[in-house]
Amino acid sequence: MNRFHTLFRDPDARAFIPFFTLGDPDWETSLRIIDSAVQAGADALELGFPFADPISDGPTNQKSMARALRAGSTFDSCTLLVAEVRNRFPELPISLLLYYNLLFCQEREGYRKLAEAGVDAIVISDLPMEESAYHVDCLKSNGLGCVHMVAPNTPRDRARTLFDESDAFTYVISRFGTTGADSRLSDATIEHVTRLRAVTEKPYAVGFGISHPDFVRQIWDTGANGVIVGSHFSSMIEHNPDAPEVAIEGICAFIAEVKSHSEARPVTL
Amino acid sequence: MTTASWERTFGELCYGGSYVPESLVHVLDEVQKAFLTAIDDPAFVSRLDKLHREFGGRETPTIRADNLSERWGTGLFLKREDLVHGGAHKLNSTIGQILLAEYMGKTRIISETGAGQHGVATAMTAAKFGLPTDVYMGVVDIERQHSNVRRMQLHGARVIPVSTGRGTLKDAINEAMRDWITNVGESYHCFGTAAGPFPYPSLVKHFQRVIGDEARRQMLEGHGALPTDVIACIGGGSNAIGTYTAFLDDPDVRLWAAEPAGTGLDGTNHAAALTRGSVGVFHGMKSLWLQNEDGQIAPTHSIAAGLDYPGVGPELVELMERGRLGVITVTDSEAVEAFEVLSQAEGIIPAFESAHALAATWKLAKEDRDRTMLMCLSGRGDKDLESYWKLSEGNDE
């Protein structure tokens, strides 16, 4: 049973899902950061494998991935890190975000390793539905959930198909552009994610650009089931190279604040 | 104008395809539809033709290189794409693509460049169309192709330096794609080679096949026979597929790819993706990539900035794997020697890229004299003079 199904069994679930690059800034510190985030109340995790040429990522996550690679991250070391997180949190839903080449070159065996490490679902940032037959087959045969992405310019019918074909949840990209923390939440984003609620009843999480606890709450208020915050945390790691505990404190404070909102469900409709 | 040959993937292993973030799916669909409409639209076709003649200076001649033919004891013919406006074949594609961008109502052009030739061709074409242009270029390439940076700027383009990775073509393409993902509505990505996500490999081929179409006719008219061998250098593969396409149905014409071996094929100081690459998915396509066992794209090197790229267009991979295309690797120093040879023997300074093709041609001539060889001289070498002089000063010391 995919752990995301349990998380999203309640259609009103308001999940907070932090994103971290595995191995940033190094294996041990990365584990400490992830562990603390879960202790602070993260409902699930989105974990990225570092890729040296991440075309969907802005400067912050590019640097995060570069740090992880400089520290010696490989497919196997990242998988080991996931397995350790799983070991510590047996019930936690864990999804991975990868660039396709990292998985493609592992062939079927790579999917098996990830399933064995305790991964629940996988999203690929550069693999549209049209090219995903082999990938989906590998996921299915290993009991891994498939997460498709929906973009602001995805036509409505296509979005419906992507929601239907997603297992676990669907990843909704909040806006055009690469990953990176924005200083505000645009009206276009709110409109776009609100419109999607009418397209599907299946669970989806919204990510890209979200950098403030208030934005998280506003996105939840549109009816989204989950919100993903990544670059904002990566930049905390970036700005505290010699004091990871400061980054950890900031990340945990953010999560604690967000979780205090998640209890206060507004009366909608 | 022939209608497009239109394939999403090539061969049984399905090289090519369209491996892009979801936000680009709709955009690529739009490009494909507009392209198919445009090339059947007589108004588009006649404007393209006029631009080729009046702006591009087509057609370009195919000449017999008499001195080298005599020296090597073979027939050597050069398709003179160095004479295209701007100094390289790249303009064939930028004319077509920017005309298409205008046709689609796009108001801004994004591009990337390695040698600067595609950037220059984009900048000069966009200037003619009055479209603002941003060209991404690696810092290493900005350094070694500085005159082209200035040319782009003179045409009004903004050249944006890219310092990630090794600061070369791959990194510039990364940034151009990030820009495109961000500005999907108004921008057209004028892609520099016959690679990337569908429909670009087919679209760029369509606009570049004029090279081979002309050359084949010129060989028949001027020489009375087809060549036995056709040679082109490989960056992403646009001048190559543009040259080969007309000859694909001539089974007696052998096709050859000149790949950059840099300082040697061991290690990562080369960019020989056909020879040393493995199957991977990057920059929107499944193809052969220079990469490590973990799927991280490898750093590359070639003295020719336009060949300094870890991948190769998908159709060329398919042609190679089914034995239709032979591959010859050429080191930096062999290319520089060929650069000097052509300058001295024929009075033509080739681009470092094209010098790779000549070095490969030379190897074929040594192997077997009984050949009639047609080589695509993809560009002129003025842009490489600074690097060449620096290199020869270094050697004199």
Ligand SMILES: Cc1ncc(COP(=O)(O)O)c(C=O)c1O
């Ligand atoms: C003169 C010249 N020839 C060849 C190339 C290689 O590109 P392609 O393989 O797309 O023809 C370049 C690229 O910049 C170039 O400038």
